[in-house]
Amino acid sequence: MINSQPNYFQLIYRIIIAMIGVWFLSIVWPFISDVVLMLVFAFLFTTVLLSSVDALERKIGSRGLSVLAVVVILLGGIGTFIGSFISQMSQQAKEFSNRIDKETLTQEFKTLGEKFTSAMPEFLQNMQTSNGDMASKLTELINTIVGSLASMAGAIGNFMFIAAMVFIFTIILLAEYHGFRKSLVNAIPNKYFEVGLKLIYNIEKSVSSYLRGQFLSAASVAGMSVAGLLLLNLFGANLTLTFFIGIIAGLANLIPLIGPFVGMIPAILIAFMNNIGSEAAMAHMLFGVIPSPFFILDIILMFLVVQQIEGNLITPALVGKSVGLHPMIVMIALLIGGTILGPLGMLFAVPATGVLKVILTEIAFVRKNAHLL
Amino acid sequence: MKSAKWENIFKGWNRSESDTVLTLKQVPVFKDFSDKEFSELEKLIHHRTYSNGDYIFKNRAPGEGMYIIMHGSVKITIGTRADNENILAELGEGDFFGELALFDDEPRSANAIATSDADLLGFFTQDLMTLQERNPVLGQKILFNLGGVLGDRLRGTNSLLIKAQSTRPN
Structure with a gap:
């Protein structure tokens, strides 16, 4: 009875402190969320690039030059990719606008609507609006997308600012990583030193192996998507920009659950743009049975096959073991991440949960062995 | 009154690098290292400060x-209370201890207690693994030297055992 009283007060004290902490964070969060996000991104990029910088530093003996070389190579690669993608995409759009007029487009949408409606079971057909409505709605949708491009300019400006800050933070972290790490380690009290050191090492290992696994699986999705699109071209799909579509699909794949579907969109758009007006493409049947105008179902099926190979063979081998989380936990983490930060939250949800797992495991270990520390 | 916590946080501000390398050069685990290798090792080594009586x-x-004593002294003991404490070794500057933990996941087999204010250098499994990834040749050199140190210790233990057996009355 005597012993339970201090514990009771301690519990109330801890709850009050935790509530004050949560309240304080909720007040401060809107002001610091952008910076925290930038730092998290910078940390993730640093984790990915660190081994390359370290390896180069050993060769040339200068940390600064190594960081510079890695950053220049990375920026060069990204710049070349975006530049050639934009130039080829604008070329593609120019060709498309030269080839098509509004009447033809509306007619194509109408025919497309008819094809899909006729392929549906009867009860679903009854639920559909008329074909004419579908055509006008699709045209309206395209007009809305074009109209909202202007408002996207502001968002792009904001994105550029965030990207520039992440870039600067990444350079600083890459240059000073080992120094920062050492300062962090130095701040650990003697009593918890070895446990703290192990915790930091395990967090680094968990994050870096997760990221490397994710990038490898993204690369495999990109490679398989390019191969799949080229295969579809052999059957007359007339898809261009296959390399870029593959890379976009690979990058989109980094965002769990919704990413793979986002990756299909550019391929479907390109198939539509390249094949509009072609009777053969409009009349195409998947496996000669299911109507698949503009090869849309072929593309979706190809991406589904790629996702199955990636999800069931590649990711379990490369990523699954690195984090070791139950699929249920992954789903919950994705939902929470998506609710808090949207797609970015989904991107970080799994590694953040992995880090949390490492921290909780070490805390449990410390509690169990507290008498030995 | 010196606080070990604040000493640990701010020690890098006025630390002389040569002190660290001079200490490391006395340790057989790092024998035959070049200056460049010592400077790479120095980046991984942790400096810790302990007050007299700290575990x-x-x-x-x-x-x-493992820990290497840069300044001060440390005793290695078994037993948890002053009345049953058995001192196994008293170590001074340049001595090292705890190196077995680099090889296995077994718990510590003795206590290590500072017997004066002490500055120690720490080299840990994670550092060895990092070194093994970043510079495998250097990592291998350390492992080879550690093998030699453990071999020496085993030979020492064997000769003590033989001596003890030979002096035991039949």
């Missing part, structure tokens, strides 16, 4: 690596 680690605690 560096306790018997049966999980062990992560």
